[in-house]
Amino acid sequence: MKIFLDTANIDAIKEVDAMGILDGVTTNPTIISREKRPFRELVEKICEILHPRPVNVEIISENPKEMVAEAKEYLKISDNLVMKVAMGKIGLEGVKRLTDAGITTNMTLVFSASQAILASKAGARYVSPFVGRLDDISSVGMELVGQIVDIFYNYDMKTEVIVASIRHPLHFVEAALMGADIATLPPTAFEKLYKHPLTEIGIERFKEDYKKIPKS
Ligand code: E4P
Numbered sequence: 233m234k235i236f237l238d239t240a241n242i243d244a245i246k247e248v249d250a251m252g253i254l255d256g257v258t259t260n261p262t263i264i265s266r267e268k269r270p271f272r273e274l275v276e277k278i279c280e281i282l283h284p285r286p287v288n289v290e291i292i293s294e295n296p297k298e299m300v301a302e303a304k305e306y307l308k309i310s311d312n313l314v315m316k317v318a319m320g321k322i323g324l325e326g327v328k329r330l331t332d333a334g335i336t337t338n339m340t341l342v343f344s345a346s347q348a349i350l351a352s353k354a355g356a357r358y359v360s361p362f363v364g365r366l367d368d369i370s371s372v373g374m375e376l377v378g379q380i381v382d383i384f385y386n387y388d389m390k391t392e393v394i395v396a397s398i399r400h401p402l403h404f405v406e407a408a409l410m411g412a413d414i415a416t417l418p419p420t421a422f423e424k425l426y427k428h429p430l431t432e433i434g435i436e437r438f439k440e441d442y443k444k445i446p447k448s
């Protein structure tokens with residue numbers, strides 16, 4: 233399973249990239265706004281670190297023709313940008329037009345299997361089911377991921393499933409068990425993948441015991 237970071241924070245991206253396990257980045261307007269930096273400068277920097285790995289940015293236009301123009305502007309920043317398009321009637325037409333123009337898309341804000349099927353048929357390279365937001369309203373987000381993975385497998389649909397809105401390691405592990413292509417995690421959830429209290433206790437104990445070893 234590929235690992236994307238769901239952030240626009242340069243330090244967080246660099247930290248995970250240094251581990252050699254970063255396959256891409258996803259952003260959205262909320263994530264970008266947290267950084268309080270000019271949009272273009274920030275996206276340029278992220279693309280530079282990640283290139284040629286994908287960096288996802290959100291399309292804002294609400295008109296399918298304008299989406300193509302907006303995407304072409306973004307692509308002047310870097311050719312590893314992927315266009316996130318919000319699910320819906322307009323979004324599906326946008327994905328079709330962008331795909332026809334040779335532009336890579338990620339259909340975002342996906343909350344049902346029917347939405348994922350349509351996104352794939354419209355030409356989306358990625359679909360992003362938001363599992364945490366489903367859990368928040370007492371639906372089991374990961375059940376949706378299971379359905380989408382099965383459906384795409386049944387019909388040999390090439391669209392990759394990005395498990396988004398991940399909140400904790402169980403989402404991540406379940407995503408891998410289900411065969412999802414990608415998990416995108418905010419840095420806070422990513423940290424929880426490698427931290428374990430028994431590891432910390434073990435390290436401390438080894439350090440203490442090392443001191444007890446005669447050095448000569
Ligand atoms: C994915 O591409 C989205 O940016 C993200 O996962 C949304 O997560 P949230 O529900 O934590 O805002």
